[in-house]
Amino acid sequence: MNTTFTLPGNLNLTEEDRLQLDGGQGPGAQLAMRIITRMAAIQGATELLDIEAAHIDSSLYMGQATLDFAERLVSLGAKVRVPSTLNVSGVDEAGWRAWPVPSEWAEQSLRQMRAYQAMGCIPTWTCAPYQTEHRPHFGQQIAWGESNAIAFANSVIGARSERYPDLMDICAAITGRVPAVGLHLTEGRAGQVLIRLSGIPNEIQASDLFYPVLGHILGKVSGEKNPVVVGLEVEPNEDQLKSLGAAAASSGSVGLFHLVGITPEASTLEQALQGHEPLISIEIGMPEMRVALAELSTAEGSELDMVVLGSPHFSLAEFQQLGRLLEGKQRHPQVEFLVTSSRAMCLLAEQAGHLAALESFGGSVTVDTCILTTPMLPDRVKFLMTNSAKYAYYAPGLLGTQVVFGSLEDCVNSAVEGRVVRERSLWDA
Amino acid sequence: MGCVIQAQILVPGAAKGTLLVSQEPLSLWGGYDAASGEIIDRRHPLSGENGRGHVLALPFSRGSSTTTAVLLEAIRCGTAPAAILTTGGDTFFALAAIVAEEIYEKSLPILAVHEDDFNALFTGDEAELHKDGTVVIRAAG
Numbered sequence: 001m002n003t004t005f006t007l008p009g010n011l012n013l014t015e016e017d018r019l020q021l022d023g024g025q026g027p028g029a030q031l032a033m034r035i036i037t038r039m040a041a042i043q044g045a046t047e048l049l050d051i052e053a054a055h056i057d058s059s060l061y062m063g064q065a066t067l068d069f070a071e072r073l074v075s076l077g078a079k080v081r082v083p084s085t086l087n088v089s090g091v092d093e094a095g096w097r098a099w100p101v102p103s104e105w106a107e108q109s110l111r112q113m114r115a116y117q118a119m120g121c122i123p124t125w126t127c128a129p130y131q132t133e134h135r136p137h138f139g140q141q142i143a144w145g146e147s148n149a150i151a152f153a154n155s156v157i158g159a160r161s162e163r164y165p166d167l168m169d170i171c172a173a174i175t176g177r178v179p180a181v182g183l184h185l186t187e188g189r190a191g192q193v194l195i196r197l198s199g200i201p202n203e204i205q206a207s208d209l210f211y212p213v214l215g216h217i218l219g220k221v222s223g224e225k226n227p228v229v230v231g232l233e234v235e236p237n238e239d240q241l242k243s244l245g246a247a248a249a250s251s252g253s254v255g256l257f258h259l260v261g262i263t264p265e266a267s268t269l270e271q272a273l274q275g276h277e278p279l280i281s282i283e284i285g286m287p288e289m290r291v292a293l294a295e296l297s298t299a300e301g302s303e304l305d306m307v308v309l310g311s312p313h314f315s316l317a318e319f320q321q322l323g324r325l326l327e328g329k330q331r332h333p334q335v336e337f338l339v340t341s342s343r344a345m346c347l348l349a350e351q352a353g354h355l356a357a358l359e360s361f362g363g364s365v366t367v368d369t370c371i372l373t374t375p376m377l378p379d380r381v382k383f384l385m386t387n388s389a390k391y392a393y394y395a396p397g398l399l400g401t402q403v404v405f406g407s408l409e410d411c412v413n414s415a416v417e418g419r420v421v422r423e424r425s426l427w428d429a
Numbered sequence: 430m431g432c433v434i435q436a437q438i439l440v441p442g443a444a445k446g447t448l449l450v451s452q453e454p455l456s457l458w459g460g461y462d463a464a465s466g467e468i469i470d471r472r473h474p475l476s477g478e479n480g481r482g483h484v485l486a487l488p489f490s491r492g493s494s495t496t497t498a499v500l501l502e503a504i505r506c507g508t509a510p511a512a513i514l515t516t517g518g519d520t521f522f523a524l525a526a527i528v529a530e531e532i533y534e535k536s537l538p539i540l541a542v543h544e545d546d547f548n549a550l551f552t553g554d555e556a557e558l559h560k561d562g563t564v565v566i567r568a569a570g
Contacts, residue, residue: 165496
């Protein structure tokens with residue numbers, strides 16, 4: 001089918017682009033450029049632009065197809081042209097044997113990990129690359145995969161990435177080029193859906209649950225559009241913004257959100273909207289927040305088999321916060337307690353002394369991957385509890401478990417009690 | 430008699446099948462089981478339906494970047510829909526179809542239809558997609 005491909009009419013390519021497309025830089029770059037230009041045509045791009053870095057979500061093992069694609073690129077001699085970090089993989093390379101991961105799955109995943117490293121990618125194995133030394137900077141053109149990372153890079157940092165699907169991010173990294181569309185362009189970054197917060201008390205805005213719940217709403221009301229939020233009274237920390245983006249990119253397809261007075265392209269509402277009128281305007285108060293909070297749980301009882309934290313991957317600050325909550329406590333013997341993070345972050349947390357409390361609590365850590373991307377859960381686990389809206393959103397479909405969403409403190413207390421306990425006085429009407 | 434829609438071709442091809450329609454976007458990661466073709470997002474209106482061999486009509490894909498990987502695996506396994514209709518230039522579905530052409534020489538037509546046409550699609554109707562981008566819809570029964 002390769003030979004039948006014809007160039008789209010209104011896409012202007014540089015000499016260098018044509019060289020790649022014609023195979024002058026090898027068959028790997030040629031395949032990647034063919035995919036980039038076909039996508040550019042679909043997106044209506046008139047030209048490609050340079051990227052300075054990439055984050056590769058294609059590292060996820062999703063069955064034979066993703067391995068076939070990776071190994072095809074390697075066999076064609078493909079190498080990345082820009083610094084390219086790797087998202088989570090299908091397996092915790094050193095730790096998978098501690099869990100009931102089928103060895104065939106592990107072997108295939110390990111092969112795929114090797115394939116991406118063979119192309120020159122950096123083995124960061126994390127879905128929070130913005131919390132590593134490879135964090136991009138404001139205004140930088142990048143091609144990132146992983147929905148939560150895209151939302152964070154665009155919104156919190158002000159770097160510029162379209163929402164790159166798996167398989168395309170690596171093609172962008174190999175060619176160093178992407179279609180000049182969407183969130184790469186200033187006009188594509190204007191806020192479109194205006195969300196006014198009203199009557200949400202500051203104690204709620206400062207609480208653990210507020211950002212993932214708000215993110216869940218943003219995703220639902222915005223779809224693919226860029227939401228703008230006004231009315232935030234309490235300055236959020238970085239991990240709260242991370243949880244907001246992950247939630248909004250799960251319940252919807254948000255690649256960029258603006259928080260007026262907080263995020264870098266939204267000093268004022270007018271700046272966030274780039275002078276335009278919003279397409280839709282919505283008011284969100286406590287009734288909507290309560291509905292969204294309830295939607296993130298599928299289980300209503302108090303049964304609990306496992307607490308899982310760390311989607312996106314736990315940060316150093318989150319390990320510190322958790323360590324304080326765990327001090328002097330022990331988990332209930334029937335409840336597994338797991339944190340998912342990156343190797344680098346775990347090392348930092350260990351050196352800072354934040355892992356000791358987790359160990360004596362009876363908790364464990366999985367790196368490189370997460371419970372959604374590696375088949376690690378024991379069969380007996382039917383009821384999960386988490387403070388991650390992303391875990392809460394995907395676990396029922398991907399793992400077939402019931403899920404309870406609660407704050408970090410609720411998660412710890414429930415793990416100790418052996419049943420779901422939630423402190424809801426702040427949220428109840 | 431059927432009604433004829435002119436669609437925009439994202440990935441060309443001919444196909445026919447029974448329509449499976451939702452106004453709600455779907456992430457195929459956590460939403461589509463590549464081993465069986467079942468729609469598994471328990472919060473989605475099509476939860477429990479099987480997409481295999483159907484013409485799946487979704488406005489766009491939601492959320493995760495991994496939708497493409499799941500669709501590519503479904504195409505490889507033969508559990509993918511026969512075709513996908515969307516309302517815009519959804520790049521995630523299209524990319525999976527393009528990569529499937531490149532590495533498996535298998536095609537999955539992806540067409541974008543106008544929002545008004547999309548709103549007139551109903552689950553159970555028969556859809557026939559042609560290579561020129563025309564879609565013939567025949568009402569069920």
